[in-house]
Amino acid sequence: MRDRIGTLLSKYDRRVPRYTSYPTAPHFGPQVGPGDYRRWLAELDPEAPLSLYLHIPFCDSLCWFCGCHTKVVQRRRPIAQYLEVLAQEIDLAAEALGPRRRVCHVHFGGGSPSILSPDEIEAVFARLNACFDITGDADIAIEIDPRDLDLAVIPALARGGVNRASIGLQDLSRKVQAAVNRMQSFEETEEAVETLRAAGIGAINIDLMYGLPHQDVAAVEETIDGALALEPDRLCLFGYAHVPWMKKHQRLIDEAALPGPEARFAQYMAASSRLVGAGYRWIGIDHFARPEDPLAVAAEAGALRRNFQGYTTDDAVARIGFGPSAIGVMPQGFIQNTTAMAAYRDGIGRGDLPIARGRALSADDRLRGAVIERLMCDLKVDLGHFGGDFTAEAAALDEMRADGLVEIDRGAAGPVIRVTAKGRPFVRAACAVFDSYLTPSETRHARAV
Ligand SMILES: C[S@@+](CC[C@H](N)C(=O)[O-])C[C@H]1O[C@@H](n2cnc3c(N)ncnc32)[C@H](O)[C@@H]1O
Numbered sequence: 001m002r003d004r005i006g007t008l009l010s011k012y013d014r015r016v017p018r019y020t021s022y023p024t025a026p027h028f029g030p031q032v033g034p035g036d037y038r039r040w041l042a043e044l045d046p047e048a049p050l051s052l053y054l055h056i057p058f059c060d061s062l063c064w065f066c067g068c069h070t071k072v073v074q075r076r077r078p079i080a081q082y083l084e085v086l087a088q089e090i091d092l093a094a095e096a097l098g099p100r101r102r103v104c105h106v107h108f109g110g111g112s113p114s115i116l117s118p119d120e121i122e123a124v125f126a127r128l129n130a131c132f133d134i135t136g137d138a139d140i141a142i143e144i145d146p147r148d149l150d151l152a153v154i155p156a157l158a159r160g161g162v163n164r165a166s167i168g169l170q171d172l173s174r175k176v177q178a179a180v181n182r183m184q185s186f187e188e189t190e191e192a193v194e195t196l197r198a199a200g201i202g203a204i205n206i207d208l209m210y211g212l213p214h215q216d217v218a219a220v221e222e223t224i225d226g227a228l229a230l231e232p233d234r235l236c237l238f239g240y241a242h243v244p245w246m247k248k249h250q251r252l253i254d255e256a257a258l259p260g261p262e263a264r265f266a267q268y269m270a271a272s273s274r275l276v277g278a279g280y281r282w283i284g285i286d287h288f289a290r291p292e293d294p295l296a297v298a299a300e301a302g303a304l305r306r307n308f309q310g311y312t313t314d315d316a317v318a319r320i321g322f323g324p325s326a327i328g329v330m331p332q333g334f335i336q337n338t339t340a341m342a343a344y345r346d347g348i349g350r351g352d353l354p355i356a357r358g359r360a361l362s363a364d365d366r367l368r369g370a371v372i373e374r375l376m377c378d379l380k381v382d383l384g385h386f387g388g389d390f391t392a393e394a395a396a397l398d399e400m401r402a403d404g405l406v407e408i409d410r411g412a413a414g415p416v417i418r419v420t421a422k423g424r425p426f427v428r429a430a431c432a433v434f435d436s437y438l439t440p441s442e443t444r445h446a447r448a449v
């Protein structure tokens, strides 16, 4: 068994994208700029509700594994200054959108949005409410690092309408925590969860990681048990993406202490089976949800979506991104804000939407993007339903079929690809077959499993 897993990993645990978009972000370029974005915003159906993403790129200390776009700040001033610019960006986008729009999803990501003070949170919500109609049943989510969360912030979040919190837990073992510069007690995480629930923020997600230095199956299982004691609605289980050539601070991690591919796989499978054993539905590659949770319900109905935060129920026609590095998703294509804070601030100071890169979608991109999204979400895709000619891709999956990772049936209009239970960890490799931009020499991605 061990040998067979080793063979599968050496064949399919390739450095392929996470497919949170297609084309993926490395294929965005300068050919899409602020003028295109303004036009795309103005073209949106005024009746269709939107989704908003606000990036808060600050943390109070740096986790050495971090792959997010963030900066450590010791003072409040840079945060306050940033929020002033963010408010201007919200005004600029609302102006470009024209008529006041309804909003059905808001996500505060980071970095650590929990670093904001109650007054700052109120000011952000005041600006959002001045520019948009956030619907009464909107999903409003925020990412929280329990270590920087001042519990006094929670009532302000609740007043703003926040109803979902994603809490970073990662790993409970002190040895692993020390190796990644993230000391976090179970008690502080528990206190955050209890205070959020008491304030009416009832939907709790927990982020966990595997593949960290010194992590082993026992540490992962202990962490899962701790996370389960918090009775979350959803959990995300992220494989540590070690990309020190892109994230220089990851060089602080002792590579000799990193688990190898087989050990990572064992951690992933042990964590997943414990979560499934506890009654959670396994969603896509790395999410778990209670059967009655809207994410599990959407998965069951084939209505799950995938975006830059992972699996979601958000099916808004467009997602407007705010803040440096934020990515917007429009019917016409993707746009990404400039990453450098100075360029972001200067752009907005000039009254420009601070777009650095993007990608207009061709008909082929839409087709392949839809196939990849269904495979990532449903672990199944009926190629006939999409109308394209995928004969070559179906043939390219033959090796995965022979290895028992996918099944290929003849459907009424074309091949139907089904990822088997054994193939779930390798679904990204199946998606890569449909990716016409991926070159065999691409090495910028982390391991697939
Ligand atoms: C923006 S953080 C969540 C909120 C908060 N900053 C925190 O860490 O508690 C998003 C999540 O991404 C995951 N993550 C960060 N860096 C990662 C990496 N290099 N590989 C895989 N997952 C990573 C962690 O699980 C983290 O909780």
Ligand code: SF4
Pocket: 058, 059, 061, 062, 063, 066, 067, 068, 070, 110, 111, 112, 145, 168
């Ligand atoms: S707290 Fe979250 S965003 Fe900040 S460094 Fe750690 S993982 Fe990255």
